[in-house]
Amino acid sequence: MEPIIEFKNATLGYGQKVVLSGISFSVLPGEYLGLVGPNGAGKTTIVRTILGSIPPIAGEVRVRSASGSALRIGYVPQRDTIDYVLPYTVREVVMMGRYRKIGLLRRPGPKDRDVVKQSLAHAAVDGLAERPFRDLSGGQKQRVLIARALATQPEVLILDEPTNGMDLPSRISVLDLINELHQGGKLTVIMISHLLDDVANHVRRIALVEPNFFQIGHVDEVLTAKNLSTLYQMPVDVHQMHGSKIILPGGRSHGAQ
Amino acid sequence: MELSEIVTTVVQDFPYALYGSILVGVICAFIGVYIVARRVVFFGAVLTQVSVLGLAMTFLPFFALPHAVGTLVVTLASAVVLSRMLTGRKIPRDAVLGFVFVSSIAARILILQKAPKVEASEIENLLRGDILFVTPDIFFMMLGAFVAAAVIHLLFFKEFTYISFDPETARTQGFNARIWDLVFYLVAGVVISFATHMVGDLFVFGFLVVPAMAGMLLSRKVNAIFAIAVATGVVAPILGLFLAFRYDFPASPAIVAVACAIVGIAWLASLIRHK
Numbered sequence: 001m002e003p004i005i006e007f008k009n010a011t012l013g014y015g016q017k018v019v020l021s022g023i024s025f026s027v028l029p030g031e032y033l034g035l036v037g038p039n040g041a042g043k044t045t046i047v048r049t050i051l052g053s054i055p056p057i058a059g060e061v062r063v064r065s066a067s068g069s070a071l072r073i074g075y076v077p078q079r080d081t082i083d084y085v086l087p088y089t090v091r092e093v094v095m096m097g098r099y100r101k102i103g104l105l106r107r108p109g110p111k112d113r114d115v116v117k118q119s120l121a122h123a124a125v126d127g128l129a130e131r132p133f134r135d136l137s138g139g140q141k142q143r144v145l146i147a148r149a150l151a152t153q154p155e156v157l158i159l160d161e162p163t164n165g166m167d168l169p170s171r172i173s174v175l176d177l178i179n180e181l182h183q184g185g186k187l188t189v190i191m192i193s194h195l196l197d198d199v200a201n202h203v204r205r206i207a208l209v210e211p212n213f214f215q216i217g218h219v220d221e222v223l224t225a226k227n228l229s230t231l232y233q234m235p236v237d238v239h240q241m242h243g244s245k246i247i248l249p250g251g252r253s254h255g256a257q
Numbered sequence: 258m259e260l261s262e263i264v265t266t267v268v269q270d271f272p273y274a275l276y277g278s279i280l281v282g283v284i285c286a287f288i289g290v291y292i293v294a295r296r297v298v299f300f301g302a303v304l305t306q307v308s309v310l311g312l313a314m315t316f317l318p319f320f321a322l323p324h325a326v327g328t329l330v331v332t333l334a335s336a337v338v339l340s341r342m343l344t345g346r347k348i349p350r351d352a353v354l355g356f357v358f359v360s361s362i363a364a365r366i367l368i369l370q371k372a373p374k375v376e377a378s379e380i381e382n383l384l385r386g387d388i389l390f391v392t393p394d395i396f397f398m399m400l401g402a403f404v405a406a407a408v409i410h411l412l413f414f415k416e417f418t419y420i421s422f423d424p425e426t427a428r429t430q431g432f433n434a435r436i437w438d439l440v441f442y443l444v445a446g447v448v449i450s451f452a453t454h455m456v457g458d459l460f461v462f463g464f465l466v467v468p469a470m471a472g473m474l475l476s477r478k479v480n481a482i483f484a485i486a487v488a489t490g491v492v493a494p495i496l497g498l499f500l501a502f503r504y505d506f507p508a509s510p511a512i513v514a515v516a517c518a519i520v521g522i523a524w525l526a527s528l529i530r531h532k
Binding site for chain 2: 051073085087104105148
């Protein structure tokens with residue numbers, strides 16, 4: 001199977017300012033990849049390079065669909081990057097996902113409205129369609145942003161800190177939705193998160209990102225106490241409890257087995 | 258003056274004052290919704306001062322363009338520079354706008370001190386704009402700018418909406434946020450420069466902010482917010498002109514005061530609704 005995203009010895013950054021160098025990895029269709037690392041480590045830089053927002057400074061980055069055409073990517077940004085002054089309805093927000101396909105000087109047609117309807121249903125927010133987006137809870141907003149990404153009819157879904165600042169039920173609900181889209185919808189998923197537990201128990205492959213420390217592989221191989229201690233420059237323990245991974249600062253593992 | 262007498266005076270003797278103030282009220286109210294939504298209200302104030310600077314510069318021998326053209330050139334150049342500076346990260350947006358604001362005012366004062374062959378009162382009148390003496394030429398120029406701005410906003414409604422709501426995701430879908438920001442600021446620049454030349458900075462800045470606030474207080478639907486803002490842009494100039502004639506007030510402050518009163522009523526209505 002051909003990779004749809006491929007980094008070969010890439011140097012990434014902004015202008016001439018290098019953030020990460022020597023980055024090599026690939027993503028196959030249908031994968032679920034997590035990107036974790038400390039704040040400012042370069043996770044967003046990797047995603048922006050995949051999205052084409054910034055070019056690689058050196059090396060090679062190839063992003064293409066299995067058919068050789070441009071890869072359709074649905075992007076779910078952090079909720080706090082969105083401006084809530086105007087009370088756009090949920091339906092209007094999801095329709096924004098169609099704007100590129102609709103094109104210049106044209107208005108949404110029946111097909112766009114159908115796709116929006118399906119995307120709303122897929123993310124289980126069809127009941128909220130006429131409510132102002134800004135009035136929703138964090139979990140509901142995240143589902144709406146996922147619906148908007150689905151409205152682009154993507155092959156790859158990229159989510160930036162999708163569970164940041166949510167309560168436990170909302171976090172689980174959003175992570176379950178992402179799992180469902182990955183498994184049932186056959187979507188390739190790339191998720192950035194600084195919440196290690198969220199990533200560790202949902203993704204299959206994980207990349208630990210830090211300017212001088214980049215590792216990628218199966219969760220069990222990469223998510224070790226040694227690697228995490230190196231990444232965060234403090235003692236970190238990895239435990240198993242009821243089949244789930246729990247990551248704790250070293251020496252604070254009371255009750256975990 | 259009685260109501261019928263005022264109506265006759267305005268319609269017969271100052272028709273372009275009425276049409277012009279409604280025109281400026283409507284277009285500034287419409288663009289103002291975006292300006293308030295983008296949190297660049299100060300941008301409106303800055304461009305009005307830049308427009309006034311452009312007008313003042315036309316009194317300089319080496320920049321002796323027609324007033325409207327000089328205003329437009331300086332405002333558009335500033336809009337281009339501002340659209341670049343506002344997306345930078347080194348200096349906060351407010352500081353950039355504040356810098357342009359104070360430097361425009363300082364430059365205007367210095368230029369007018371040394372402007373040759375001009376009466377101070379003439380300059381003052383031009384800078385303040387006078388609704389009552391709007392000429393057909395200026396009115397039709399403004400009408401052209403209004404139509405162009407309205408067409409651009411209607412044609413590129415999707416792009417302006419997406420870029421102001423979520424620029425990061427819009428960029429990932431191939432929308433060039435810088436280009437669309439530039440288009441937005443240029444359109445705003447054209448409107449603000451013509452409007453400032455026509456009715457003065459107080460009226461223009463007032464209508465870039467106040468009608469949008471009325472819309473946001475009274476409605477929770479985006480289309481309705483635009484509609485209420487535009488309606489305020491129609492009603493306030495009519496009522497304001499009436500009050501100006503009835504009580505011998507200056508026109509611009511009277512019109513802006515009416516718009517502010519509408520916001521006051523809208524605020525009370527929103528308080529009552531949420532109780």
